[in-house]
Amino acid sequence: MSPLASSVSQREKELRLLAKYEKQKKKKKPRGYFWYMLLVLALIYIVDEVATNLPNSLETEINVALFGLPFITANGFGLEQLNAVAFHGAMEPAPIYDALSQGLSWIGMVKLVANVTLIASMFYRPLADKYGRRIFLFVNTIGMAAALVVLYFASNIWVYALGFLALRFFVTPDQQVIYLVEISPEKHRGTLLSITKGLAEFGLVLMWLLRRIFLQESVPSSYRSLFLVISIAAAIIAFIALFCSRESDVFLDEKIAYLKKSPEERAQEKADASKAQGGFFAALKYTMKNKQLRWIMIVTAVVEIAYSCCNNYSNVLSNGILGVGYLNQAQATEVGFFFPFSCAVVTMLYGYFADRFGRKPTSIGLLALATLGFIGEFVALYLGWPLAVIGLFLGVVLGADWANGDLYAMMATESSATNLRASVMSVWSLFFGVGMVLSMGVCAILPAVVGKANLSIGYFLVAVPAWVVALVLLQLKVKETKGADLKTAGKQD
16 A cells, blocks of 8 residues: 555544544533442442452462362361461461461462563553543453453462453553543542542452351362452443443543644644653653653652552561560451451542642641551550451551552642543553562561561551652652643643
8 A cells, every 4th residue: 555545544544533532522421420420430449449459368268279278188188277277377287387388479479470460551551542541441340350250260370370460450550540530520539539439448348248258268269259259240340331431521622632633733743742642652751751740750659668568467467566466367357347447438538638738738648647557556456455446547557558649640640641641640550560569579578687576667667768758759849730620731841
């Protein structure tokens, strides 16, 4: 095909796409559509949160099924002996203890290798700038459902690894965040985002309920039912999103404006990184040239050095404080029932304060709250306070830390041009991943440095300085994004 014919063919495709987008834009939305979509996004959020946390919450059960059960079958030990070591703190028989320890190492290796999905996500996430937000609400959610099915059938570590990597890949993009930010009114953007995310945190109680319903020590594979139930729910919600949602007006306006431009106008804009039409490398170049975005990324990487210190809470619960106040498996499960409540309250409220006082002051409040939550949790463990109190303090730590990450993601979204917004979020995920990997590395060597009895204090001494440095950089280098107009955001540095 000649260059001229190719050019004509390309223009014809663009005109068909333009007509399609204009038709979607003109189509009237049904009454109550906005509130209906908030509900759909909340359901996607719940599935995302539960799917993200489910493998971690079932790690002991998975270890028993994949490593412990084959070991006792091959070596003549009994199920009661296996369960005593796995669930009741016994260290004998030593061969079973060693087999389970090796199993945890394998599962930990799978989690570490799963970080490569962050690299894949950098190139996958920008597709939403090319093809739209709506279709990826479906693709990501149905992808979670498929990954959970693989985990349901996993009978060895290799199939489990395949399912876990697929799950990590599809929960990483968080397309619902961009969609929600783009359809929300400017004055209430933070409030709506936090309320929707807060409802998802309440959904974590589902894990506790499902554990109570399905898990049986006498049936090592009973944990798989949880993967199946959540998979079915995810598939139903995915098809609701596919058939009952519309493309965001912000995306349609940007694409319509671009497709109406002549080749000459596009050529003039080509040198401007903010006018690129998506792609990871285009977004990376744009981010590095944009001072605001560049510093948001740096602050994100610094603050996430505390990631493992907060999320390795099972180590805090099992090791206690200074060798005192450690919990057994049953007690830790009860703590797990209470933490989603305080976590959800913090998550639901931070958006109101972000819209009322600004993103930067709210970040100070959240990280101060996380610090106080850490101290409260440690005191409660040391003094033997009720498990409900320990769980509520833990929820404050997790809720404040997670909400602060969401806040920085929202600031990056509000500072990005529409045509690169999803792509910029892939760059944000890169910096988030850098901080997370640094955190995992530090926390991996921490037990050898401070000892198991002092591990909780070690987490605190790593997390708080990282938060302080991040807040100083945020206040000095990043502009407030409260009330940003998404149609003009990111066009200027």
